[in-house]
Amino acid sequence: MVRSKGYPEALENKLIDRVLYDSDRSPEFTKVVEEISRTIPHMCYQCGTCTASCPSAPRSTYRIRKFVRRVVMGLENEALTDPDLWLCTTCYSCTDRCPRDIAPTDVIMAMRNLAFKRDIIPVNFLKTVQAIYTTGHGVPNNDVNRAARKKLGLEADPPTTHKFPQYIKGIQKILDYYKLKANADRIVKEREG
Amino acid sequence: MADTKKNKKESPAKKVVKVEGVPQSFSPKKEEEKKQARIGVLICHCGTNIAGSIDIKALEEYTKTLPNVAFVDNYQYVCSTPGQKKITDAIAQHNLTGTVVAACSPRLHEPTFRTATKEGGLNPFRFEMANIREQNSWVHMHDGEGATEKAKDAVRIAVAKASLLEDLIPKSVLVEKAAMVVGAGVAGMQAALDLANAGIKTYLIETLPTIGGRMSQLDKTFPTLDCSQCILTPKMVDVGRAPNIELMTYTEVDAVEGYIGNFDVTLRKKASGVLSMAQAEAMGISGGGCNGCGDCEPVCPVIKPNDFEMGMKPRKAIYISHPQVVPLLYTIDFDSCVKCGLCVTVCGDKKAIDLEMKDEFVKVKVGTVVLALGFELFPIEKKEEWGYKRFENVITSLEFERLICASGPTGGHLVRPSDGKTPKKVAFILCAGSRDNTGIGKPYCSRFCCMYSLKHAHQIIEKIPGVQPYIFYMDIRSFGKMYEEFYYRIQDEGTKFIRGRVSHILEDPATKNLMVHSDDTLLDQPFRLEADLVVLATAVQPSVDTDRTRKLFGVSCSMDGWLLEAHPKLNPCGTTTAGVFLAGVCQGPKDIPDTVASAEGAASAASIPIHMGEVELEPYFAQCIEEKCAGCGMCVNLCPYKALALIEKEGRTVMEVTEAKCKGCGTCGGFCPGGAIWMQHFATPQIIGQIDAFLLGGAQ
Ligand SMILES: Cc1cc2nc3c(=O)[nH]c(=O)nc-3n(C[C@H](O)[C@H](O)[C@H](O)COP(=O)(O)OP(=O)(O)OC[C@H]3O[C@@H](n4cnc5c(N)ncnc54)[C@H](O)[C@@H]3O)c2cc1C
Numbered sequence: 033m034v035r036s037k038g039y040p041e042a043l044e045n046k047l048i049d050r051v052l053y054d055s056d057r058s059p060e061f062t063k064v065v066e067e068i069s070r071t072i073p074h075m076c077y078q079c080g081t082c083t084a085s086c087p088s089a090p091r092s093t094y095r096i097r098k099f100v101r102r103v104v105m106g107l108e109n110e111a112l113t114d115p116d117l118w119l120c121t122t123c124y125s126c127t128d129r130c131p132r133d134i135a136p137t138d139v140i141m142a143m144r145n146l147a148f149k150r151d152i153i154p155v156n157f158l159k160t161v162q163a164i165y166t167t168g169h170g171v172p173n174n175d176v177n178r179a180a181r182k183k184l185g186l187e188a189d190p191p192t193t194h195k196f197p198q199y200i201k202g203i204q205k206i207l208d209y210y211k212l213k214a215n216a217d218r219i220v221k222e223r224e225g
Numbered sequence: 226m227a228d229t230k231k232n233k234k235e236s237p238a239k240k241v242v243k244v245e246g247v248p249q250s251f252s253p254k255k256e257e258e259k260k261q262a263r264i265g266v267l268i269c270h271c272g273t274n275i276a277g278s279i280d281i282k283a284l285e286e287y288t289k290t291l292p293n294v295a296f297v298d299n300y301q302y303v304c305s306t307p308g309q310k311k312i313t314d315a316i317a318q319h320n321l322t323g324t325v326v327a328a329c330s331p332r333l334h335e336p337t338f339r340t341a342t343k344e345g346g347l348n349p350f351r352f353e354m355a356n357i358r359e360q361n362s363w364v365h366m367h368d369g370e371g372a373t374e375k376a377k378d379a380v381r382i383a384v385a386k387a388s389l390l391e392d393l394i395p396k397s398v399l400v401e402k403a404a405m406v407v408g409a410g411v412a413g414m415q416a417a418l419d420l421a422n423a424g425i426k427t428y429l430i431e432t433l434p435t436i437g438g439r440m441s442q443l444d445k446t447f448p449t450l451d452c453s454q455c456i457l458t459p460k461m462v463d464v465g466r467a468p469n470i471e472l473m474t475y476t477e478v479d480a481v482e483g484y485i486g487n488f489d490v491t492l493r494k495k496a497s498g499v500l501s502m503a504q505a506e507a508m509g510i511s512g513g514g515c516n517g518c519g520d521c522e523p524v525c526p527v528i529k530p531n532d533f534e535m536g537m538k539p540r541k542a543i544y545i546s547h548p549q550v551v552p553l554l555y556t557i558d559f560d561s562c563v564k565c566g567l568c569v570t571v572c573g574d575k576k577a578i579d580l581e582m583k584d585e586f587v588k589v590k591v592g593t594v595v596l597a598l599g600f601e602l603f604p605i606e607k608k609e610e611w612g613y614k615r616f617e618n619v620i621t622s623l624e625f626e627r628l629i630c631a632s633g634p635t636g637g638h639l640v641r642p643s644d645g646k647t648p649k650k651v652a653f654i655l656c657a658g659s660r661d662n663t664g665i666g667k668p669y670c671s672r673f674c675c676m677y678s679l680k681h682a683h684q685i686i687e688k689i690p691g692v693q694p695y696i697f698y699m700d701i702r703s704f705g706k707m708y709e710e711f712y713y714r715i716q717d718e719g720t721k722f723i724r725g726r727v728s729h730i731l732e733d734p735a736t737k738n739l740m741v742h743s744d745d746t747l748l749d750q751p752f753r754l755e756a757d758l759v760v761l762a763t764a765v766q767p768s769v770d771t772d773r774t775r776k777l778f779g780v781s782c783s784m785d786g787w788l789l790e791a792h793p794k795l796n797p798c799g800t801t802t803a804g805v806f807l808a809g810v811c812q813g814p815k816d817i818p819d820t821v822a823s824a825e826g827a828a829s830a831a832s833i834p835i836h837m838g839e840v841e842l843e844p845y846f847a848q849c850i851e852e853k854c855a856g857c858g859m860c861v862n863l864c865p866y867k868a869l870a871l872i873e874k875e876g877r878t879v880m881e882v883t884e885a886k887c888k889g890c891g892t893c894g895g896f897c898p899g900g901a902i903w904m905q906h907f908a909t910p911q912i913i914g915q916i917d918a919f920l921l922g923g924a925q
C-alpha cells in the first residue's frame with residue numbers, strides 16, 4: 033500500500049534534471065569565500081588528501097573535498113544548505129596536509145559565516161553563543177571539572193570570566209555589536225518556540 | 226648635451242683592442258662623430274598585436290616632432306622582407322645615422338633589424354629597439370590611450386639613445402678543438418660519444434668511480450621493458466674505448482677560468498688509492514696496476530653500505546660498486562680505510578694500491594662544455610606523514626629498483642625489509658613529494674614516476690604469483706610514444722588504480738603492515754588499505770654538487786634549482802653563458818628517451834663553435850679610460866667574470882679588460898669612483914640621454 037502510494041513520487045524524484053548548468057553557478061560565491069577565508073580554494077586539484085585526513089569523514093557523510101569543489105564551482109546553495117557543513121571539527125588535519133597549501137578548514141569557516149547570514153545554522157551552535165553571552169565560555173566550567181582541577185593542584189575556576197565575572201560585560205558588548213546574541217535568541221525561538 | 230659631446234671625445238672606442246686572432250679593431254672617424262644625428266623610426270603594427278590597442282597614427286605624428294628624427298614610417302609587419310627593406314632603403318634615402326624600430330621584444334627581433342641596418346650601410350649597433358608589444362600593448366590591452374602615451378615615451382627614449390650610439394665591432398676568438406662533458410650518466414655518455422664521433426677530443430668527467438649514472442641502477446625500462454643494464458653497458462664500454470674520449474672518473478671540476486672557445490678547467494682527481502694499468506706503466510711498474518681481479522676486496526676488514534645498492538648491500542673500504550663498472554678499477558674510500566695494508570699485500574706484484582695517494586690537480590683547455598649533472602631523490606622522510614625511515618616497509622622507488630633487480634641485494638626477490646617475506650599487497654604512491662606547494666616538497670611534476678610506477682606494478686605481477694598492486698594517483702601522465710598503450714596494458718594485467726593522494730600511513734607495530742589512508746575520489750569515499758609494502762614514487766631534485774658546479778661555469782638555475790636553459794622552447798640545450806650547454810635531467814626531469822635526445826642536442830650545439838673554429842662575441846665590453854683610472858683596483862674584485870686586471874702602462878697602474886671574458890654586466894662601470902669605465906653600448910651619456918628623454922619629454 034505504502035509502496036504503490038510512494039512510488040510515483042520516488043520515480044518523479046529519480047527523473048528530475050540532474051545536469052549542472054553552467055548558468056546555475058555563482059562565480060561571485062567563489063570570490064566571497066576566498067575573501068573571507070583568506071585562502072585559495074580555486075587552486076584545489078581534487079586529490080582527496082583532505083577527506084582522507086578528516087576525522088569526521090569515516091563516520092559521516094561530510095566530505096571536505098566536495099565542499100572545496102562546490103566553492104570552486106560556485107555552488108552556493110548546495111554548499112550553504114548542506115547540513116554536513118557543520119560537521120567539521122576544526123582539527124586542521126586537512127590544512128596541515130593539503131599539497132596545494134589551501135586551508136580547507138578556513139573555507140568551511142567562511143561558508144558557515146555566509147550560511148549564518150541566511151539564518152542557516154544548527155541550534156546547538158546558537159546555544160554556544162548563548163552560553164558565551166552569559167558565562168564567557170562556550171563550554172562553562174562544571175563541578176566535575178572543578179574537582180578535577182583541584183586534584184591537579186589548580187584553582188577550581190580558571191583565570192577567565194569564571195574568576196573575573198566583571199569582564200563578561202565586555203564580551204556581551206562585542207556580541208551585541210555584531211547582533212550575535214539577538215540573532216541567536218531570535219532563531220532559537222523560531223525553531224523551538 | 227654639451228657634456229655628452231665631451232664624453233664622447235674621450236670615448237675609448239678609438240682604442241685598438243688586442244684580442245688574439247682578431248682583425249684590426251675599429252676606430253671611428255672624427256668627422257663621423259661630429260655628424261648631427263639623423264634617426265629613422267619604423268613603427269610596427271604586428272597585425273593587431275600592437276595596432277589593436279596603440280594608436281599607430283598618433284604615435285607616428287608624435288615621433289615626427291622628436292629631435293633628430295629624420296624619417297618615420299609604419300608597417301604591418303616590419304620583420305617581413307618588405308618591412309626590413311623599408312629600413313634598408315630609408316638609411317640611404319635619408320642619410321640616417323641610426324635606426325629605431327618600435328615593435329616586439331629585442332630578444333625576438335633585435336638581430337633581424339640589426340642585420341637590416343647593416344644592409345643599409347650602417348654599423349649594426351646603431352640600431353635601437355622600442356618594445357611596445359610585450360611591455361606595452363599586451364599588458365595594456367584594455368587601455369588604448371594609456372598604451373599610446375607609454376609608446377610615445379618608449380619611442381622618445383629609444384630615439385635619444387639611437388642618437389648617441391656608436392659603431393661597434395664584434396670581436397672574434399679562436400675556439401679550442403676540444404670539449405668537456407661533466408657527469409657521465411646516460412646523458413653525459415651520449416653527449417661525449419656524439420662529440421667524440423664528430424671528431425672532437427672530449428674530456429668526460431664523473432665524480433663517482435664509475436660511469437652509468439642512475440640508469441645503471443634501474444632493472445627494466447618502460448615502456449618496452451628492456452633490461453636497463455643490457456642497453457646501457459654497450460654504451461659504457463664504447464665510452465671506455467672511444468679514442469677521442471678521455472674518461473676521468475672519481476674527478477671533480479675544481480675551478481673554471483676563461484670563456485667560450487677557451488675554458489681553462491682545473492680538475493681534482495680524487496685519490497682513489499689504486500693505480501690503473503696505464504698509470505702503473507707510466508710509473509715504470511711494468512705489468513702492474515689494477516686489473517680488476519678483486520683479490521683485495523675479501524681481505525679488507527672495513528664494511529660500509531654500498532650507495533649503488535641504496536645502502537642495502539655492504540661493500541668494503543676498497544670496492545667496486547657493481548660488476549659492470551667502467552672503468553674496471555677498484556677504489557679506496559679513504560674516509561673509512563684503516564690503512565691496515567692487507568690489500569697491498571694481497572695485490573702483490575701488481576703494486577696497484579697506494580695507501581698514501583693524494584688528490585691531484587690537472588688543467589685542461591676546452592672550447593665548449595656540456596653539463597650533464599643528473600639528479601637525486603628528494604629526502605622523502607621530510608614528508609613525515611608517509612613514514613619513510615620510521616616504518617621499515619616504506620621504501621623509495623630507487624630502493625624498489627634494486628630489490629627487483631636480479632643483480633641487486635636480494636637477487637631480484639622483492640621482500641619486506643622488516644621480515645624478508647614476500648609482499649602480497651603493494652601500494653605505489655605517486656607524486657610523493659612532487660606537485661607539492663607546501664614548501665616541504667617540490668612544486669613540479671617529476672615526469673617519470675607515473676611511468677616507472679606502472680612498470681613496477683607490472684614487474685611484481687610478473688614475479689610474485691597472487692600479488693595485488695595498488696597505484697594511488699592523481700593523474701596518470703603517460704604522454705610519450707607508446708606510453709598510454711603501456712598504461713592500458715598494466716590496467717589490463719590487474720593493477721588497481723585508486724584516484725586519490727595518500728594522506729597518511731600508519732604502521733601496525735605487531736605485523737609491520739601499513740595502513741594506507743586515501744580518498745577514493747571517484748567514489749567520494751574514504752579508502753583504506755592494509756598493505757605489506759609501500760613504494761614512494763619519490764620526487765627528484767638536482768644532484769648534490771649541482772649548485773657548486775653550475776656556479777663555476779656561471780650558469781643560472783631556475784627557482785627549483787634545475788639549470789636554466791637559454792630559452793625554454795627555442796634554445797633548451799643552451800645557457801646564457803656562451804659555450805656551456807645542458808644535457809639530461811640537470812635541466813629538468815626527463816625520462817631516458819628525452820634525456821638521450823637532449824644529450825644529442827647539447828652535443829650538436831657544443832660541436833658548432835668547435836667546428837666553426839672561431840666565435841664572435843657581442844661587443845658590449847667595459848673599456849678603461851686610462852687617463853681617468855686611478856689604479857685603485859676595486860673593480861677587479863667586483864667583476865663576477867674575472868675579466869679585469871691591473872697592469873703597468875707607461876709608468877702607471879691602470880685597469881685592463883679581457884674583452885672575451887667581459888659580459889658587459891656593468892658592475893664595474895656602476896661602481897668606479899672615478900668614472901673611468903666606459904660600458905660600450907650602455908655608456909653613461911647614452912643612459913643619461915635616455916633618462917633625460919624620459920623625464921624631460923621630447924624637448925630635450
Ligand atoms: C626509480 C626510477 C626509475 C626510472 N625508470 C625509468 C625507466 O624505466 N625508463 C626511463 O626512460 N627512465 C626512467 N627513469 C629516469 C632515468 O633514471 C633518467 O632519465 C636518467 O637517469 C637521466 O640521466 P642523466 O644522465 O641526466 O642523469 P644521472 O643518471 O643522474 O647521471 C648524472 C651523472 O653525473 C654525475 N655527476 C653529478 N654531479 C656531478 C658533478 N658535479 N661532477 C661530475 N659528475 C657529476 C653523477 O654521479 C651521475 O653519474 C627512472 C628514474 C627513477 C628515479
Ligand code: SF4
Pocket residue numbers: 075076077078079080081082083096097100126129130131132133134136
Ligand atoms: S587536500 Fe587540498 S588540493 Fe587536495 S582535495 Fe583537499 S583542498 Fe583540494
Ligand code: SF4
Pocket residue numbers: 849853854855856857858859860861879880896897898899900901902
Ligand atoms: S675602480 Fe676605477 S679607478 Fe679603480 S682600478 Fe677600477 S677603473 Fe681604475
